[in-house]
Amino acid sequence: MQEYFVDLHVHIGRSLMGKITKRGTSNKLTFSNIAYEAHHRKGIQVIGVVDCVSPWIIRDIEELLDAGELDEIPGGGMVYSDDLVILLGSEIETRESHGCSAHSLVFFPGLSQVKEFSRIMDGHMTNLEYNSTISRLSGQELFDIVDSLDGIFIPGHVFTPYKGFYGNCADRLADIFNPSSLEKIPSIELGLSADTDMAHQLSELDSKTFISNSDAHSLRRMGREYNIMLMEELNFSEVVKALRNQQGRKIVANYGLNPKLGKYHRTFCFKCENITNLPPPVLECPNEPKHRVVLGVLDRLEMIRDREAKPNSKRPPYYYQVPLEFIPGVGPKTIDKLIGAFGNEMNILHRACPQEIREVVSEEITNLIIKGREGKLAIAYGGGGKYGKVKH
Ligand SMILES: [Zn+2]
Ligand SMILES: [Zn+2]
Numbered sequence: 001m002q003e004y005f006v007d008l009h010v011h012i013g014r015s016l017m018g019k020i021t022k023r024g025t026s027n028k029l030t031f032s033n034i035a036y037e038a039h040h041r042k043g044i045q046v047i048g049v050v051d052c053v054s055p056w057i058i059r060d061i062e063e064l065l066d067a068g069e070l071d072e073i074p075g076g077g078m079v080y081s082d083d084l085v086i087l088l089g090s091e092i093e094t095r096e097s098h099g100c101s102a103h104s105l106v107f108f109p110g111l112s113q114v115k116e117f118s119r120i121m122d123g124h125m126t127n128l129e130y131n132s133t134i135s136r137l138s139g140q141e142l143f144d145i146v147d148s149l150d151g152i153f154i155p156g157h158v159f160t161p162y163k164g165f166y167g168n169c170a171d172r173l174a175d176i177f178n179p180s181s182l183e184k185i186p187s188i189e190l191g192l193s194a195d196t197d198m199a200h201q202l203s204e205l206d207s208k209t210f211i212s213n214s215d216a217h218s219l220r221r222m223g224r225e226y227n228i229m230l231m232e233e234l235n236f237s238e239v240v241k242a243l244r245n246q247q248g249r250k251i252v253a254n255y256g257l258n259p260k261l262g263k264y265h266r267t268f269c270f271k272c273e274n275i276t277n278l279p280p281p282v283l284e285c286p287n288e289p290k291h292r293v294v295l296g297v298l299d300r301l302e303m304i305r306d307r308e309a310k311p312n313s314k315r316p317p318y319y320y321q322v323p324l325e326f327i328p329g330v331g332p333k334t335i336d337k338l339i340g341a342f343g344n345e346m347n348i349l350h351r352a353c354p355q356e357i358r359e360v361v362s363e364e365i366t367n368l369i370i371k372g373r374e375g376k377l378a379i380a381y382g383g384g385g386k387y388g389k390v391k392h
Helices: 014-021 025-042 055-066 111-121 139-148 165-169 179-184 236-244 297-304 332-342 345-351 354-358 363-373
Strands: 002-010 046-049 070-072 078-080 084-095 101-108 152-155 187-189 209-211 226-231 250-257 318-321
Touching: 002 025, 002 084, 002 101, 002 236, 025 084, 025 345, 055 070, 055 078, 055 111, 084 111, 084 139, 101 111, 101 139, 101 165, 101 236, 111 139, 139 152, 139 179, 152 236, 165 297, 209 236, 209 250, 226 236, 236 250, 318 345, 318 363, 332 345, 332 354, 345 363, 354 363
Parallel strands: 002 046, 046 084, 152 187, 187 209, 250 318
Antiparallel strands: 002 226, 070 078, 078 084, 084 101, 101 152, 226 250
């Protein structure tokens, strides 16, 4: 078995894919760029594309299949240009009876299930073509549809205050899903503002694996969070086994943003424009309780947890990474220079030794990269939709 880099939450805009259907040369570049960026600059081997419910994307996939650029893999999933394995999926928003809504990631083995899924969802969504995620289904109803098509269902960025099940909808997933469905859910997505130790505070997650994905809407952001999975080969069913921790397949490690850098780590007051640094939980504005706030993930978890945050040795390690773009003084030119020297961003963030980095960039930037790797950077919390910042 072998270790692979996996990012299961990558958005491909309809317009990007839409252009591919027009057979001009530059149009082809868009999808190629995604594959190139993932494989060569980021060092990722599997991406989950989460916009496949759209008939436009389905048409694009069919054209790429016809052109021989995409191929279906017998174990599920597709391979693009012999380089990159793509899992076909969608991010869907569901709504509960008490009015809250949350996002889930769903993936299917092949194009036939995706097409059937799209056909069914057309009755439950408006603007399917324009790649909307919003459905009129409940989480349980969506689960039932996905399950009937041999798909897998993963609650997305579960702790975020706007569209995460715990952040926005419920104190327990058991309040949303019936017991047999909940058992079939293999994993939850941690989201950018939480890590494994924080999620450990909810005992109902003991039977779920944790995944960390980029939720990338741009090339640059791909791979800012990812997973290393141990698998026999690259296909849908191997990824599912790894998510379920079956037959030796497993998640070996999570790599994610230091949660303090996440956009929703601490409570934010819109009026005072202040991200709190008081001890959690901060549930209202410390200056004026009437001000509108958005709760931080740390604060929300403090309210709903049923035990302490602590390292769990049975869990794969969660490595903090501070992406190059967060490091003060590092712009696009420096990133290109570093990638030129070390092959891809993962090598720079996690593997290159200080002496080697020092040969390419300044002493100061080298030290910041190494401190980021060791979790020693001073960070100002993110909150209210603003990323945290590295202090220097
Ligand atoms: Zn989402
Ligand atoms: Zn305030």
